[in-house]
Amino acid sequence: MRGYKKIQITDTVFAILDLVMEDKDKDIKKAVSWILREITKKNPDEAAKFLMKWAKANPSKDARWVIKDRMKKNKRKLSKEMLDQINMATAGSTPP
Numbered sequence: 001m002r003g004y005k006k007i008q009i010t011d012t013v014f015a016i017l018d019l020v021m022e023d024k025d026k027d028i029k030k031a032v033s034w035i036l037r038e039i040t041k042k043n044p045d046e047a048a049k050f051l052m053k054w055a056k057a058n059p060s061k062d063a064r065w066v067i068k069d070r071m072k073k074n075k076r077k078l079s080k081e082m083l084d085q086i087n088m089a090t091a092g093s094t095p096p
Contacts, residue, residue, distance in 0.1 A: 010046050021054060021059070029065055029066055037070065040070070
């Protein structure tokens, strides 16, 4: 994961994140959230689409934690429409 900043195509990073998105380890969840934060700085729409995909896929409580953590911390970067869609998709879920 260290070289993610050097990868121009975030699809590669998202493919890796898909593999660990539902990991139960607290440090892994924090790392995924951190990577998504960094992606959001330059590609907020792509990060929002990734979060939407996961929010619509009936995510585990661990994946919901990552989604909600990113939403909470990236409200300024993500469009209101994206935030509303993610909120609707994860309604009723609670972080661990």
